[in-house]
Amino acid sequence: MKHLYLENGTYFFKRKIPLTKKNFSTSLKTGNLETAQYILATIIPKINLIFDFCKAQNMTEEEQFDLMTKIIRSYVKEAWIENGKLEKLRHKAFTTITKKGKKRDGGHPKAIEKKLLPFVQDCIYDIEGDEANKLVEEILQRSNISKEDIEKFDDYYTFKTELLKAEYELLYCDKGRNEETL
Numbered sequence: 001m002k003h004l005y006l007e008n009g010t011y012f013f014k015r016k017i018p019l020t021k022k023n024f025s026t027s028l029k030t031g032n033l034e035t036a037q038y039i040l041a042t043i044i045p046k047i048n049l050i051f052d053f054c055k056a057q058n059m060t061e062e063e064q065f066d067l068m069t070k071i072i073r074s075y076v077k078e079a080w081i082e083n084g085k086l087e088k089l090r091h092k093a094f095t096t097i098t099k100k101g102k103k104r105d106g107g108h109p110k111a112i113e114k115k116l117l118p119f120v121q122d123c124i125y126d127i128e129g130d131e132a133n134k135l136v137e138e139i140l141q142r143s144n145i146s147k148e149d150i151e152k153f154d155d156y157y158t159f160k161t162e163l164l165k166a167e168y169e170l171l172y173c174d175k176g177r178n179e180e181t182l
Helices: 033-057 061-093 109-125 130-142 147-151 156-181
Strands: 004-007 010-016 023-027
Touching: 004 033, 010 033, 023 061, 033 061, 033 156, 061 130, 061 156, 109 130, 109 156, 130 156
Parallel strands: none
Antiparallel strands: 004 010, 010 023
């Protein structure tokens, strides 16, 4: 992924500051590639706005660097908080009961592999089906996506497809991460 690099077991975000020869770098505070990619994907759109703002304001290198340091580090913190909250909500929403009657958290690797990934994949392939619409509504209720954000999309079909693909990817990453921690 662009702007992502590993140093001493920790992933960092690094990008050239506009109109200068300096680079900006900050720690993403993780050694896990999937988590680093999630955090980077969360903060990149916001960072692009900051870089565009700095270009438009003709700020000095020092002013740009100070502004970016303050704001981007706060974005990383927000992404960590958001990731934790959304992961807990996702695990709670996908809690399952085994054949033996045992309750299994939605983050359990077996629950993800045997039930959730095939279910979400089926919804992706039948995007207009009732199950897909129900899952999209559940995801939107536990996410920070507002109705105003959704209305900005011209193609709701593509939005639903991308939302379910993102959910599939998150579940797949949860499965891998949870297998590693066990």
